[in-house]
Amino acid sequence: MKICTMLIKEYSDHVCDCETKVYDMLINLHRSLSPCLKAKKIQQHHDAEIRRQLLNATDTIVTSLLTNRVFLTALLSTDKGMQ
Numbered sequence: 138m139k140i141c142t143m144l145i146k147e148y149s150d151h152v153c154d155c156e157t158k159v160y161d162m163l164i165n166l167h168r169s170l171s172p173c174l175k176a177k178k179i180q181q182h183h184d185a186e187i188r189r190q191l192l193n194a195t196d197t198i199v200t201s202l203l204t205n206r207v208f209l210t211a212l213l214s215t216d217k218g219m220q
Contacts, residue, residue, distance in 0.1 A: 142194045149201040156208035
């Protein structure tokens with residue numbers, strides 16, 4: 138996740154057509170956290186660490202891509218969150 142975050146942060150102006158894939162990746166990662174039927178049972182302190190790392194990465198990625206029109210379109214589309 139750190140590598141992906143750094144690449145997006147450094148090359149946010151050159152991400153071409155992968156903005157929607159980045160958005161989908163973030164949504165899928167957040168959906169896979171507990172409580173979720175797909176989530177594996179892990180210790181609570183590990184779960185908290187994973188949540189913290191994902192939240193930090195999401196913040197950095199979204200901040201880097203807020204000026205990107207394609208990313209904003211994916212972020213604001215109404216049908217993405219309901220799938």
